[in-house]
Amino acid sequence: MKDFIIVGSGLSGSCLAYRLERLGRSFVVFNDHSQEASKVAGGLMNPVVLKRFTLAAKADEQLETAIEFYSGMEEHLGKKFLNPLEIYRRFSSVEEQNNWFLAADNKRLAPFLETELVPQVNEHIQGQHAFGKVLKTYRINLRYLLDSYSNHLQEKGMLKNDTFDYGGLSINESGVDYKGIKAKNIIFCEGFGLLKNPYFNYLPLRGNKGEYIYIKAPGLNLEVSVKSSVFIIPVEEDTYAVGATYSNTDKTPNPTAAAREELLEKLRNLISIDFEVIDQAAAIRPTTIDRRPLIGRHPRYSSLFTCNGFGSRGILIAPSISEELLNFINEGKPLDPDTNISRFTKKWHKES
Numbered sequence: 001m002k003d004f005i006i007v008g009s010g011l012s013g014s015c016l017a018y019r020l021e022r023l024g025r026s027f028v029v030f031n032d033h034s035q036e037a038s039k040v041a042g043g044l045m046n047p048v049v050l051k052r053f054t055l056a057a058k059a060d061e062q063l064e065t066a067i068e069f070y071s072g073m074e075e076h077l078g079k080k081f082l083n084p085l086e087i088y089r090r091f092s093s094v095e096e097q098n099n100w101f102l103a104a105d106n107k108r109l110a111p112f113l114e115t116e117l118v119p120q121v122n123e124h125i126q127g128q129h130a131f132g133k134v135l136k137t138y139r140i141n142l143r144y145l146l147d148s149y150s151n152h153l154q155e156k157g158m159l160k161n162d163t164f165d166y167g168g169l170s171i172n173e174s175g176v177d178y179k180g181i182k183a184k185n186i187i188f189c190e191g192f193g194l195l196k197n198p199y200f201n202y203l204p205l206r207g208n209k210g211e212y213i214y215i216k217a218p219g220l221n222l223e224v225s226v227k228s229s230v231f232i233i234p235v236e237e238d239t240y241a242v243g244a245t246y247s248n249t250d251k252t253p254n255p256t257a258a259a260r261e262e263l264l265e266k267l268r269n270l271i272s273i274d275f276e277v278i279d280q281a282a283a284i285r286p287t288t289i290d291r292r293p294l295i296g297r298h299p300r301y302s303s304l305f306t307c308n309g310f311g312s313r314g315i316l317i318a319p320s321i322s323e324e325l326l327n328f329i330n331e332g333k334p335l336d337p338d339t340n341i342s343r344f345t346k347k348w349h350k351e352s
């Protein structure tokens with residue numbers, strides 16, 4: 001009898017698995033490659049919403065937890081994937097500059113917004129109204145983190161590279177049985193794949209498609225990330241990720257010509273140097289109707305849980321949310337009502 005089965009080893013499932021490992025709990029993880037949000041993510045960990053200059057909910061507390069968590073994971077795996085990365089916001093008007101200063105007067109935002117503006121970040125980055133630097137920002141090479149952690153689980157025989165077949169799950173008084181694997185609890189972490197889960201697909205997971213292009217721009221020599229209408233993010237020598245797009249209508253996983261054109265147009269307005277597009281990637285963000293995560297216990301089956309709805313800020317929130325869910329399961333500590341899926345129990349009653 002295992003303590004847990006985890007379905008999905010994107011950011012959500014991997015953070016939970018790592019926490020369980022540290023707690024000495026037994027578990028097995030199932031993962032396929034049907035969803036790629038964590039692998040496609042730009043990897044930015046930034047507590048400030050750069051469209052409106054506000055702080056994401058609980059972002060200041062979550063940032064501290066996240067830095068400690070990912071540093072611990074690095075040490076555990078003997079790999080380096082968390083690095084500080086400066087982010088500059090390009091202002092498109094004097095009004096935006098003023099809004100930046102107004103935001104910086106706010107006590108919670110002040111530690112994150114540099115009030116001394118920079119006239120230029122790089123000779124090839126265009127900008128008429130200066131740039132504001134966001135403080136305490138990082139980039140995680142998420143693909144590297146997830147691959148490293150999967151290899152680690154694989155070596156320990158704790159990862160099954162298989163699609164979880166919901167029809168193979170039976171629920172009993174002592175927990176669950178999945179094709180002979182017995183466990184006290186099962187946590188579903190399928191990202192946008194939750195829509196195929198017959199136990200939790202009543203939850204209002206909307207999904208929002210995001211795309212990046214990757215460019216080679218020798219001579220740009222940009223060592224920081226710049227946000228205008230898109231982000232440009234240095235990923236390797238002379239290579240940059242440019243994105244992302246947002247689409248609520250297209251829920252297909254493939255890259256599109258329309259997104260590529262949109263990103264190219266925005267990029268040409270940002271950099272004044274030749275570049276070559278070398279790749280493009282797309283995935284669906286697990287966004288929710290109220291922009292809050294979806295975590296908690298199934299309304300009927302007490303051994304079934306979900307950890308989902310990370311939206312566009314998974315890197316920042318996953319370490320805190322995974323801790324909150326495990327404290328709830330293991331110690332009975334209450335969940336935050338804003339993230340608890342119990343806020344949708346009425347919907348479940350209506351649909352079941």
Ligand SMILES: Cc1cc2nc3c(=O)[nH]c(=O)nc-3n(C[C@H](O)[C@H](O)[C@H](O)COP(=O)(O)OP(=O)(O)OC[C@H]3O[C@@H](n4cnc5c(N)ncnc54)[C@H](O)[C@@H]3O)c2cc1C
Pocket residue numbers: 007008009010011012013030031032033034035036037038039040041042043044045162163164165189190191192193194209210211212243244245282283284285286307308309310311312313314315316
């Ligand atoms: C273009 C883009 C850019 C982004 N940039 C950032 C960023 O810079 N910073 C940030 O914080 N966030 C970013 N995000 C958001 C972030 O990627 C997500 O919040 C987060 O990765 C979601 O993680 P997840 O584990 O919930 O889902 P996923 O990463 O989708 O993982 C779910 C996993 O479950 C597996 N799975 C599903 N169903 C099954 C099944 N039946 N059996 C077995 N396995 C299954 C999937 O294959 C997948 O491996 C971005 C997202 C996109 C799309």
